[in-house]
Amino acid sequence: MASFGGGKSTAKILFIITINMAFLFLSSTSQSDSSSYLDDTVRVDPLDGFKKYRGGYDITDKNYWSSTAFTGIYGYSIAVVWLLCGVAYGGFLVVRSCCFKGRTLKKKRALCHKNCYVLPILLSIVFTLLAILGIGLVLGGNAKFHSRAKTVIDIIIDTADDASDTIYNTTGAMREMSVTLESVNADPETTRFLTSTSQRLDVQADDIARQASKNRRLIENGLKIVYIITTVTISLTLVAVISLLASGILKFQKIVQMIIAICWILTVLSWLFFGIYFFLENFSEDTCTSLESFQKDPYNNSLSSILPCDELLSAKSVLDDVSAGIYDLVNEVNNNISTSFGNIVQICNPFSPPPLHEYQPWSCPSGSIQIGDIPRVLRMLVCPESEGQTCNGGILVPAAEYNTIEAYTSSIQKLLDVYPGMEALVECQTVEDAFAEILGKECGPLKRHAKMVWASLLFLSLTMVALVLVSVVGAHHRRTQHSFSASVKPVSVFITPDVLESGAPKTADRI
Secondary structure, eight states, X not given: OOOHHHHHHHHHHHHHHHHHHHHHHHHHHHHHHHHTTTOTTOEEEGGGTXXXXXXXXXXXXXXXXXXXXXXXXXXXXXXXXXXXXHHHHHHHHHHHHHHSTTOOOOSOOOOOOTHHHHHHHHHHHHHHHHHHHHHHHHHHHHHHHHHHHHHHHHHHHHHHHHHHHHHHHHHHHHHHHHHHHHHTTOOHHHHHHHHHHXXXXXXXXXXXXXXXXXXXXXXXXXXXXXXXXXXXXXHHHHHHHHHHHHHHHHTOHHHHHHHHHHHHHHHHHHHHHHHHHHHHXXXXXXXXXXXXXXXHOTTSSTTTTTSOHHHHHTTHHHHHHHHHHHHHXXXXXHHHHHHHHOTTOOBOOOBOSTTTOOBOGGGSOTTOBOGGGHHHHHHHHEEEGGGOSOOSSSEEEOHHHHHHHHHHHHHHHHHHHHHHHHHHHHTTHHHHHHHHXXXXXXXXXXXXXXXXXXXXXXXXXXXXXXXXXXXXXXXXXXXXXXXXXXXXXXXXXXOOHHHHHHTOOEEOOOO
């Protein structure tokens, strides 16, 4: 094997290479940060011949995912380099132990000074303490990042679930309206329209609910797997560095060599996790930037592929027609009541005057009747002639007309019950409110914790590199000194009476 000085210089070269790659990453990070305000999604895409990806934030596009995941290339690259160095070093040890076993050292070595043993121990203690600090930062930041990410996912998926529930409520009301109107022999075209529309909306609601459930399961499982693997790996790293220090102090050479191999593998994983969390921080940054863009313009932004508010906006004209139609109908009924019976009763008009026609059921004058209460009030004023009972003071009306009025008023009330939810959905207000909550409460901490995790992993990885190299050099030095000591046989000196006379000691033959 090479001399102690040669092993030390090799370790120094490895450490310098790792440091240079880390600083290269930091310099590229600062450059990307300065340009991120221009376009956050202009990145190298390995799936497209390493060309620039400019497709915007689109989680349905594999090229977006590949280009964003590629931002962690520095962590992945250092992990591969460190792994290859470990394989090369392990192979070197195997060859040396097989080919040079039993050979004695021909080179005369000076006995090591006491500092040769103290210095590696002191460096190991320092780097172990730094590694423990980095481990604590990683575990704390990882737990916070996982919690924030889960909260963001819950808000988004819950919003999708609310949207599907709103559609289900609307289609349920439409089906009830269709059945009610069909029972009074209403226009068949109207009932067919209500039935076909409700079926079409049910399909869309089913798709939204299915996609929400699928995405929730996939994302939550992905986050859970990354969180658990990271936590277990970093916890094992804590056990390994403490065991390495204790074994080094107690001079358990074989145990030290085994733990060095374990720490080498854990360092590879640490670099790999550093790349993964740097990618997750970029993804979080992209997501929050897209949410900000959505708040400014919900109808033309990078989220349009998964949140087509521009398509929903086309349905707003239908809602406007509904609100205008109900407003005109209620006004016409109130005018007829005033003309025939005076102002004895008025029906509440839930919509404001044109051109807005805003839904304002709370602005009705006191004493007015809600549309849904019309059948109950009618029963106090009129008598359907089919009931066969004496009509005491009431107005006798044909049963068909009474049933028609009851069917239409109950149908309109069912439509009004789901109107606010549909209006919020069509105007993307539900989505905007959810995104506003994420931007206001979650985005800042999410990005901060993601950056904390990868920065802590970078610190831990560099510390682990230094600790492993110090341990390798120390183990090599102790092994060299042990081999040198074992190659020197003890010499016995016997003092005989004859020697006392001659004045020269006699050396015993070597055993």
